[in-house]
Every structure is written in C-alpha cells, then in structure tokens.
Amino acid sequence: MNENWQRVHPASPFVRGWLAIVGLLFIYWRNTEEWTWAERVSGPRLFWTVLGAGAALIVILIVYFFSWYFTRYRLTDTHVYVNSGVVFRSQKQARLDKVQAIDIAQPLGARILGLAELRFDVADGSESVLRLAFLRKAQAHQLRARILGLEPSRPEEPVPVIEEQPLMARVPLPRLLASLILQLPILVGLLLVISLTVSWLLGADGVLAALIPMALGLGGWIYKEINQGWNFTAAAQDAGVRISYGLADTRQHSVPAGRVQAIMITAPLFWRMLGWYRVEVNVLGTKSEQDDNLQVLPVGDFEEVARLMGILLPELGVENQREVLRTAVSSGTAHGFIGSPSRAKPLSPGAWKHQGFLATGTTVISRYGWLTRQASFVPHHRVQGMGWQQGPWERRRRLAGVRLYCAGGNIMGYLHQIDQDTAKEFMQAQAKRLVER
Known part of the structure; x- marks a missing residue:
C-alpha cells in the first residue's frame, strides 16, 4: 500500500476560503454606499477600485495556492500521514490498525465542487481528529474503503464480497417537520417571536431590539435540528451503525x-x-x-x-x-x-x-x-x-x-x-x- 506524497484537490482552499472573497465584496459595498451607480461602473474611482480589488484577489489566490501546495498526504501499510500549513507547519499521522472508523463530510462548498473530507476516528478517543480535506467525492469513498480493507489496494487483488447494509431507520421529511413543531421550546419561541413581531408592526419600536436576536437564535436552533434530521438514515454495519444526514452540509458517521x-x-x-x-x-x-x-x-x-x-x-x-x-x-x-x-x-x-x-x-x-x-x-x-x-x-x-x-x-x-x-x-x-x- 506504500504511496508517494500526494496533494489534495486544487479547489480545496475555496471550500472554506470563499468567505474571504465575500468579505472583500462586503467591505467594498459598505465603503461605496454614497457612490452613484455611474461612479461604480465608470470614472476614475472605478479604476482604483478595480486595481485594489485585483491586488487583493491576487494576494488571496497566492495564499490559496501555497495552502494547497503544502497540504499533502501519504498512505503506507501502517500509517496515514497528513502535512499542512505554510508558516506554521502541521504534521499529523494515524496508525491504520488504530483507525476505528472513517467519516465522510461534505460542507456546502464541498458539495458544490463535488469534494469531500475524510475524518479519521482513532482508537484512543482523542478529540484531535485527523482530517484530510478535500478530495473528489468518489476518490474519498475509494480511499476510505481501501484503508478499511473493503477494497483491494491493487487491481489484481480479489475484491471481497460486501453484504448490503440493512437499513435500521429513516426519518421522513413530514415526521421531521412535525417533530420540530411539537417541541415545547420551539413552540414557545415561535409564539414569542410572533407576539413581538405583531407588537412591532403595531408601532412598538422598542421590541425590535429583542425581536432580532430572538429570531436569529430560534432560526439557528431550528436549522440545526433540520440539518441533523434531513435525509437521515441509519444502516447496520459489521462494527455497529453508520448514520448519514445533512441539508447544506452532509455528514456520515460510523x-x-x-x-x-x-x-x-x-x-x-x-x-x-x-x-x-x-x-x-x-x-x-x-x-x-x-x-x-x-x-x-x-x-x-x-x-x-x-x-x-x-x-x-x-x-x-x-x-x-x-x-x-x-x-x-x-x-x-x-x-x-x-x-x-x-x-x-x-x-x-x-x-x-x-x-x-x-x-x-x-x-x-x-x-x-x-x-x-x-x-x-x-x-x-x-x-x-x-x-x-x-x-x-x-x-x-x-x-x-x-x-x-x-x-x-x-x-x-x-x-x-x-x-x-x-x-x-x-x-x-x-x-x-x-x-x-
């Protein structure tokens, strides 16, 4: 199983790094609120704006390039190694005989780009999980199967017969949505948000300061519950149960x-x-x-x-x-x-x-x-x-x-x-x- 050092997918830095580009666009918009539309699309201001944005974009791309260039992994007969970092280097490894499970995660950006992240669950129970991000989704599944012994490392090796995993549980969408509505904290929160919204519409401006954080907190909680139950399935496997779920970010846990x-x-x-x-x-x-x-x-x-x-x-x-x-x-x-x-x-x-x-x-x-x-x-x-x-x-x-x-x-x-x-x-x-x- 010995392999040379390999690099992750070139688009990996953009999976989470797109937030930096969105941040630059937001800063630009906040600093040009007083400009007219004509000033934004023409004139000397546009030249300096394009020049500054281009320079910032070049810097971001250079940082992304080095982040990708210095992130490498290697698989041997006994270990998996992951090196990362430009200024502060990180070198992590996991013994294959200590790997209990390998989970596959797909944040929203990774799903759009067709990528996936491998998370190695080692036997010592450490919270410092070894992660390999990001690979093509098919490559991630192939590498996971290979490490866990579900797929041969060489084409000439025989492929073991893998029995189909029986489905233990599935969460239908109507049941998921009904379960949210039938939880007392969400019911009480919705009633408070509705009452505060009505009061604000009737002219009580002071309630807006309480309405916004309450609505954001309740919305975040509801999204978390939906995300953990969306497309949820639990299937039996040799060592236990494998669960899969996720709305924007998909997760697979063993x-x-x-x-x-x-x-x-x-x-x-x-x-x-x-x-x-x-x-x-x-x-x-x-x-x-x-x-x-x-x-x-x-x-x-x-x-x-x-x-x-x-x-x-x-x-x-x-x-x-x-x-x-x-x-x-x-x-x-x-x-x-x-x-x-x-x-x-x-x-x-x-x-x-x-x-x-x-x-x-x-x-x-x-x-x-x-x-x-x-x-x-x-x-x-x-x-x-x-x-x-x-x-x-x-x-x-x-x-x-x-x-x-x-x-x-x-x-x-x-x-x-x-x-x-x-x-x-x-x-x-x-x-x-x-x-x-």
Whole structure:
C-alpha cells in the first residue's frame, strides 16, 4: 500500500476560503454606499477600485495556492500521514490498525465542487481528529474503503464480497417537520417571536431590539435540528451503525458498537402521543459537530428504536429485552423496575410515577424527567464513577439519588429520588461490580 506524497484537490482552499472573497465584496459595498451607480461602473474611482480589488484577489489566490501546495498526504501499510500549513507547519499521522472508523463530510462548498473530507476516528478517543480535506467525492469513498480493507489496494487483488447494509431507520421529511413543531421550546419561541413581531408592526419600536436576536437564535436552533434530521438514515454495519444526514452540509458517521459508553432515549411531551423518540449516545472518539452527544436517531418510532438498540446494546442482561425496553421508555414497575416511593410525590408531582431504575446483569437502566422523559442505559463496565445526590428536602423524606458517570459525552445514568436505603444498596453493589470488572 506504500504511496508517494500526494496533494489534495486544487479547489480545496475555496471550500472554506470563499468567505474571504465575500468579505472583500462586503467591505467594498459598505465603503461605496454614497457612490452613484455611474461612479461604480465608470470614472476614475472605478479604476482604483478595480486595481485594489485585483491586488487583493491576487494576494488571496497566492495564499490559496501555497495552502494547497503544502497540504499533502501519504498512505503506507501502517500509517496515514497528513502535512499542512505554510508558516506554521502541521504534521499529523494515524496508525491504520488504530483507525476505528472513517467519516465522510461534505460542507456546502464541498458539495458544490463535488469534494469531500475524510475524518479519521482513532482508537484512543482523542478529540484531535485527523482530517484530510478535500478530495473528489468518489476518490474519498475509494480511499476510505481501501484503508478499511473493503477494497483491494491493487487491481489484481480479489475484491471481497460486501453484504448490503440493512437499513435500521429513516426519518421522513413530514415526521421531521412535525417533530420540530411539537417541541415545547420551539413552540414557545415561535409564539414569542410572533407576539413581538405583531407588537412591532403595531408601532412598538422598542421590541425590535429583542425581536432580532430572538429570531436569529430560534432560526439557528431550528436549522440545526433540520440539518441533523434531513435525509437521515441509519444502516447496520459489521462494527455497529453508520448514520448519514445533512441539508447544506452532509455528514456520515460510523458508530462502533464496542465504543458506545451510554445511550439515552428521549421522549418530549407531545412526541409521546405519537410514540416518537430520540436516541443519543456517548461514543469515544466520535463527536457530533454541535453537541457532545451523537444522535443516532433524531426522531423515530419504537420499532426503529428497538432495532438500533439491538445493535448498539445487544445484551441488556435480561431475557425479555423488548418488553424491558418498552417499560424503560414508558413507566411502571413491571419486569423488576424499582420506582420512586409515594413520599417523592410532593417533590416531583408530575414525574415521580415515571422515575425508576433497573440494574440488570449487564446494564443500569434509569428513567427520569417530567415534560421530557428520558431513559438512560449505562453498561456496568462503562461506569467511570458514581455520585450521591441528596438535598435537605430529600433527606427529610429519606430519598436520595445516584449519578453514574461515563466517558464520551454528557449522558449519565440518574437514579432520581429513590428510597435512601435502596440507593445505598445500589451504590454498594455497583462499587463491587467496578472492583470485579
């Protein structure tokens, strides 16, 4: 597999560098607002404008050229190397036997130019991801398959048979849009924006200062939710699940099941009426662009959740896994779940019946939340530490909580407002498991 040093695609600097050109055009426009149209298209001012813009463009192109010229990569039998930088040189490498997955990303500029970026997920879980940007899309897929052993490095080598990856989940556009409207924060935000807009139209000029940042913040949140669910698919692969999504910027993530540290299933208030859930995971070395947790299903029904759980966490430590999963995302004390006692009702009047936990032979399952209900799944061998939670009101009612911490994100197990003695017994049993693992 030894190769000489190769350069990335010549158009790579323009994928993100086009913002510099747009910035120059904006500066030009702001500094010529007082000019007439005739002055912009003719006369001595046009000469100096064209001269200055041409000089700036030449400088930008020179910078782009050197940025492309000094960005090179090399693939050997054991490593992949990426060198970049003009003034400050950067040399990164990754061992091929430590590469867990290679994700493919296409920002908007890259999609327009038909390019793609490779992101190497290495086994040490480092957040400093090795990136190779940018290659032709077909070349990026070919290089990824070659490194992962899915494609021969030489034409004379036999091509292995690759089974088709079964589709585990897909998010239809109507469901995605409905899920956005049925989220309380977005509903409240839309109502506030509409009320402020009406007040502004009726002559209340002072509300404009609050309307603009609120509308921008709400719009950014809605776009993020749409982008993470647009054309979303989750397919099974040998090592776990491969997800693909994106509106303007497309992403493909590989989620190795062996590196999943914790799983959280979320059901907002109005979603529960339709049987919809969101699934997020803590994964070492694989991060989403927006959050610490990685969404493996933005919105889906119970069947899709069950299929994904069967891959990400195939052993729940119980025989009737499907029934236990159903109880975990709903409520009740069936199948061995231990709920909060009735004396927790004054502290959590809307949630105490839903709260509970189950410690199986392999996993700690915990439920909590009121308007938005959450169920967390933390394998015993993934627990990094525990925390005792007990406020003054809980002490008076002999209630306590236990937090289970793990790596790879901010999902945690949370045994909320359970009996104090039960919490102590659980911590002792869990501590024993941590010592024995």
